[in-house]
Amino acid sequence: MTTHTPKKLWIGGQAVDGEAAVAPLVSINPATGAVNYEVAAAGAALADAAVRNADDAARGKAWRQMLPPQRAAILSRIADGMERRSEALAQLQMLENGKVWRECQSQVKSAAATFRYYAAVCETTGSEVTPSRGDYLSMSVYEPYGVVAAITPWNSPMTMEAQKVAPALAAGNAVVLKPSEITPSAALLLAEIATEAGLPDGILNVLAGTGAQVGAALVEHPKVRMVSFTGGTESGRRIAETAARKLMPVALELGGKSPHIVFNDAPLDAAVAALAGGIFEGSGQSCVAGSRAFVQRGVYDEVAAKLVATARALKVDLPDAPGAEMGPLATFAHRDKVAGMVDSARRAGADILVGGQRPDAARLAAGAYYLPTVVAGIDNQAAIARQEIFGPVLCLIPFDDEDDLIAQANDTAFGLASGVWTRDYQRAWRVARALEAGTVWINTYKQLSIATPFGGFKDSGIGREKGINGMRLYQQPKGIYFGMGALA
Template sequence: MHWSNSVPNSLSTSVKSLLIDGKNVCNQENTFDSINPATGETNYRVSIADERHVAVAVASAKDAVSEPAWRTMLPHIRARILARMSAIMESRSDELARLQMIENGKVWSECKAQVASAAATFRYYAAVCETLGSEVTPSRGDYLSMTAYEPYGVVAAITPWNSPLTMEAQKVAPALAAGNAVILKPSEVTPSVGLMLGEIALEAGLPPGLLNVLTGDGAVTGNALINHPDVRMISFTGGTATGRNIAVTAAQRLIPVALELGGKSPHIIFADANIDAAVEGIVGGIFEGSGQSCVAGSRLFVQRSVYGKVVDALVARVSKFRVDLPDAEGAEMGPLASFPHRDRVERFVAIAKDEGGKVLVGGERPQGSQFDKGAFYLPTIIDGLTNQATAVREEIFGPVLCVLPFEDESDLVAQANDTNFGLASGIWTANYQRAWRVARALETGLVWINTYKQLSISTPFGGFKDSGIGREKGINGVRLYQQSKGIYWSMNPLNMPH
């Protein structure tokens, strides 16, 4: 391995380096290409971390987290580093947004908004780090009992390609606030945001080794990381199948794991809803980010008495939905994140047709010279399927909305809960009592009422059933990366030295 002696260089080099112990490590012999999904062009080559790199990175992280300078750093000092990271992210907003845009095709406005969200996440956890206390517990004898919270040590954070700006901040900020060292493995589709985050951390004053960034695929880099004996906690966001495999490894190793996985979220419109507002909520809930969101409202349940009215309004709105190059002014949706992923979405639409589905709008690639070289696909609405259809039951993770009617509240709840997933849901109704009943009945970790995709870093986030284990965000987002310790102090004077 070739090690440079300087802090990470600009991300404009032809081969992106790994970040290990504050240094660039370039693996020229083993790389992959980063492809711009809007143009099909190669952005650059990226180093792949193999078992040797993982071993060095984990060793440096273990050493760094054990150093008194970090282990005993006062919370308000640690908070300053996180706050500086937030400020630097804001100052480099355009650069970070562009990296995400050219790697996963999100439109520019969404990328900019996600930079702001990521910076706010670091700022929030700086505040939590500085103010979070522990507990003195009720004693049951002549003693003082209390709870202390300790970091796990080395945390592996594995993030997806759909929203690297927010997902990586959501893991790295609380894990560092909790006192851990973090090894970040970004998706091979979107490697550069994580690399820049590592660069920003060093600029903000984070000691080397506390945030290492290893690029590569799951089979090589990811497996080596989750199986390393000195990795003491795993945090993963991604597909349910991969999450299940990671959970098996964590169980065998007896280490904690946090899993934020897939979804097939029900989005519900009752007859008394504000239809115009609901339609806008539905469109944003599924087609923002090209539908590549774990909380995308991909199953739309509409009360039968207004089914035709809602479907007509949706088709009219989506027919005018602007698909374009991600940096085009006014673009509402860019390409899918990769060409293989577009192929996957197309297969699901074909299966839906075979199973009796009717494509009301979309269902094909857009026409036009600006789309010829990119992984574009039109926003698609399908009806005529049952709740047992493949496209209704499996996570497509693309701009495909399946619309189904329901009769009444009990029918709705039965259909909405008839899924292996349980991440998010949305309800549109003027009846607050019904909204409360349905919200409590839905088996999802997140419920929106008369809104959708309204997110806050201060509110816990996670899923039921196959949608995951654990809760990120909020104050308890720090506790996710800590282990509790009970401490007892005898108050009996006879036990004190004389």
């Protein structure tokens, strides 16, 4: 049921009401179509207030001059709080975007581990003494930008928010976090947990609202000195244009149309399982989803048959149903967009080997469900093979040899991730180096580590999150010189 009092926003270490002139967000459960609750929404006025509050906090001594071990201890306590309230965090994500329960639990665990990782990075990463070229001592130190705006998507809110907030805080910044209007609640609870952990007031602020009303105001704000964004490519372009005018650094993790490649010598059962998991897990709503399956002709028919059988066997169900493997898409509008793209491919002559429709189970009729779908009879120039669908739709495309494969795999505007299945490790190495992608998985897929840098080539973004340098992403280097000559 809709709550009469919307969930509040978080500014300066306390819950605040939304703007009277901005309608609250209505959270819809995509699994059932029922209203979950309302969440207060911000507009430009609260965006300004949050940024100014964050700027004051960033300039104050409480956080900026806090010793690294003390800052790390707070990050660790945030992880502790997330683990204590993991059921609540997972429940919020499941209600708002429909991910199956076990995936929600896994993502909360991963998010807490991200805070622990950056606590360690914060405490152990030092500055450098640089080689002298004269009678001086020189060193590099790293300073926070001040206020960082973090804008996160709806598909994996907990992991994305931790991936931005933890390193930005470890770097000494204040953060204004704008979660997706579809999945705002976990971020609001995270801010409460952070305050309980001892994070100084104003260092983490959370504003629910739309990109047009809040996101744009944050990016344009003169006191926001760095933006980290994960989302669609066109939104990323607009942010980059604003950042160029402000001479402001950005980190952009954008769309993907990742090639997932199977050679004739691949272990087919393992490869097919990975192909299915790489696109159907999370209902395909993943930036690294292996949405283009390139299969060498010698095994194409066998792989296609195995994929169809795997897709038919997947349990599409309510997210909290026992054994559920795939839930709904995050919104009804997005489900309809995905269905429309498959219907368009069908009209253009594509073969829909499996799926291509909503499930017919009565218990799922009110939700935003769409069956796992395999599209064949197309080439790499088909519209459905070039556009990011962001749904459980796999494009199956044959290739002849290594040169043919590389040409097709790289013939895309995107370059986020890729996968290669072969028993020939010399070939795996050649193909991995030739692929224009920020991540290449070999004989595995969607293995992710917070310790490994992550980002995209081409239209899939700029900058690298994760890893030790994931903290440096939110800092600017400063050179300091000490003259070593005698003073008069």
